[in-house]
Amino acid sequence: KAGVTQTPRYLIKTRGQQVTLSCSPISGHRSVSWYQQTPGQGLQFLFEYFSETQRNKGNFPGRFSGRQFSNSRSEMNVSTLELGDSALYLCASSLSGRAYTDTQYFGPGTRLTVL
Amino acid sequence: KQEVTQIPAALSVPEGENLVLNCSFTDSAIYNLQWFRQDPGKGLTSLLLIQSSQREQTSGRLNASLDKSSGRSTLYIAASQPGDSATYLCAVRSNSGYALNFGKGTSLLVTP
Numbered sequence: 001k002a003g004v005t006q007t008p009r010y011l012i013k014t015r016g017q018q019v020t021l022s023c024s025p026i027s028g029h030r031s032v033s034w035y036q037q038t039p040g041q042g043l044q045f046l047f048e049y050f051s052e053t054q055r056n057k058g059n060f061p062g063r064f065s066g067r068q069f070s071n072s073r074s075e076m077n078v079s080t081l082e083l084g085d086s087a088l089y090l091c092a093s094s095l096s097g098r099a100y101t102d103t104q105y106f107g108p109g110t111r112l113t114v115l
Numbered sequence: 116k117q118e119v120t121q122i123p124a125a126l127s128v129p130e131g132e133n134l135v136l137n138c139s140f141t142d143s144a145i146y147n148l149q150w151f152r153q154d155p156g157k158g159l160t161s162l163l164l165i166q167s168s169q170r171e172q173t174s175g176r177l178n179a180s181l182d183k184s185s186g187r188s189t190l191y192i193a194a195s196q197p198g199d200s201a202t203y204l205c206a207v208r209s210n211s212g213y214a215l216n217f218g219k220g221t222s223l224l225v226t227p
Contacts, residue, residue, distance in 0.1 A: 004158075033214070043204070045214035056214055090158055097213060101166060104149065104206075104215060106159035 002027065004093050004107035012113045018079040021110045023091030025072050031055075031097030032074040033104065034066060037088040046089075049074055050097055078112075086114045117142045117209045121218035128195055129226055136190040136221045138205030143183045146208040149215070150179050150190050153202045162203075163190070195225045 005024045013019050025032050033056075034046040045058035049068035066076040072093075078085055088111050092104040118141040128134055138148075147166050151159040163172045163179040165188070171180040178191040192199060202222045206215040 006158075035215075035217075042219045043206075043215075043217035045216075048214065058214060088156075092159075092215075101164065102147075103161050103164045105161060106151070108158040111156075 004091055004105055006089075006091050006107040006110050008110060009108065010111045010113075012115065013081050014115050015081055015083060017081050018077065019081060019112060020075055020077045021089055021091075021112075023074045023076075023093075023107060025074070025091075025093030026105055029093035029095055029105075030072055031094045031102075032068055032072060033092045033094075033097070034074070034076050035090045035092065036060075037090060037109070038086075043090070046076065048097060055097070081114045083114050085112065087112060117145075117207055117216040119205060119207050119216050119218040121203075121205055121221050123221060124219065125222040125224075127224040127226065130195060130197060132195050132225075133191070133193050134195055134223075136192070136203050136205075136223070138188040138190070138218055140186045140188075140207045140216070142209055143186055144210045145183060146210055146213065148179075148181055148188050148208070149206045150177075150188075151204040151206060153204060153220070155202075159204065192223075195223075197225050197227050199223060200225050 031050045033048040048056040068074045088109045090109045091107045094102045150162045165181040176193040202220040204220045205218045
């Protein structure tokens, strides 16, 4: 079974631009979550989608948004990029996101550099 | 707000040693706890998941324990190998919100 895939793997943008990252979950998984990883803050939760609906949201500004499609694929968008948005963005998928046995499987991440 | 702490932040051991990584959390109302491994510049690999009702889980040379009442989990690695070198992350899923709350990780180096 294929794992979680993320595209692109690397991205370089300049301040003020916007960016869209893509995530394809494991087949059959309906919950997709996004996390930001930085050396200073570690891993922080951005949001979770299930059945095309945002089910949970972390403490990030409105410049960070996402969506999920009917095939469970998800995209996240960051508008008006700031230098502090440079990070590894990780996507994780799980079957439902609510079962006690639900394991989260992570993709390889997208490394975003903002210049 | 759930706070997750991992001690030590870094650890260096010779090959063959048994070792213990520690994770503590502030809110005992958890759904489950996962241990992950992260290699430099890579994503996270799930190692073990412990449900809130369980006390431990084992996979090969890895054993994770959970003591909800004291807010602690340990990851035991037996007979360490250089290939075990990586950052190990503990993540707690709380009953409220369901997002994973991560510790900062323990960076492990196993020397030949």
